[in-house]
Amino acid sequence: MKTIRIILFLVLGLTAGLYSCELLDDQTDLSVAERLEGSWKVEYENNPYKSTADAYPVYIDISPVDSNTILISNFFQLGSDINAIAKISGMTLTLPNQTIGDGFTIYGSGTITDNYKKITWRYFADEGSGIWEEINSIYTKAAY
Numbered sequence: 001m002k003t004i005r006i007i008l009f010l011v012l013g014l015t016a017g018l019y020s021c022e023l024l025d026d027q028t029d030l031s032v033a034e035r036l037e038g039s040w041k042v043e044y045e046n047n048p049y050k051s052t053a054d055a056y057p058v059y060i061d062i063s064p065v066d067s068n069t070i071l072i073s074n075f076f077q078l079g080s081d082i083n084a085i086a087k088i089s090g091m092t093l094t095l096p097n098q099t100i101g102d103g104f105t106i107y108g109s110g111t112i113t114d115n116y117k118k119i120t121w122r123y124f125a126d127e128g129s130g131i132w133e134e135i136n137s138i139y140t141k142a143a144y
Helices: 002-025 032-036
Strands: 038-046 055-062 069-073 083-089 092-100 104-112 118-126 133-141
Touching: 032 055, 032 069, 032 083, 092 118
Parallel strands: none
Antiparallel strands: 038 055, 038 133, 055 069, 069 083, 083 092, 092 104, 104 118, 118 133
16 A cells, blocks of 8 residues: 555656646746847848858847847857847737947847747848848748
8 A cells, every 4th residue: 555655656756746847837927038149040042242251140139228129249150249129919029120339220120939948030221332132041940
């Protein structure tokens, strides 16, 4: 009888432990911005300004002014002190027309995957020449 109690105790303990871990992983109460906050790796599908083999990090922060806006530091690999602004609407990010760094003007949009681990971007950039180039990149959330 004592053995059955021990086995039952272990089974219940493991079940409760697994259930509690599942609850920690299921963070449904987080906003989209909170889920996006953190380090990301950027890879280009095409980029007329940089080598497509280059991958680099960016960091996404929630705007202190608007919780539906994010700040992307090191956007376009212009430096960690350079931020691009993106607005959140559902699972879409919009880069409003803005000038960042030393005269790069950008605008476009990105789509967030359902698991919040990838963002597929399509945006346009003008490095100051007046010629707009289409850029496609993929952000992948860095593992913790």
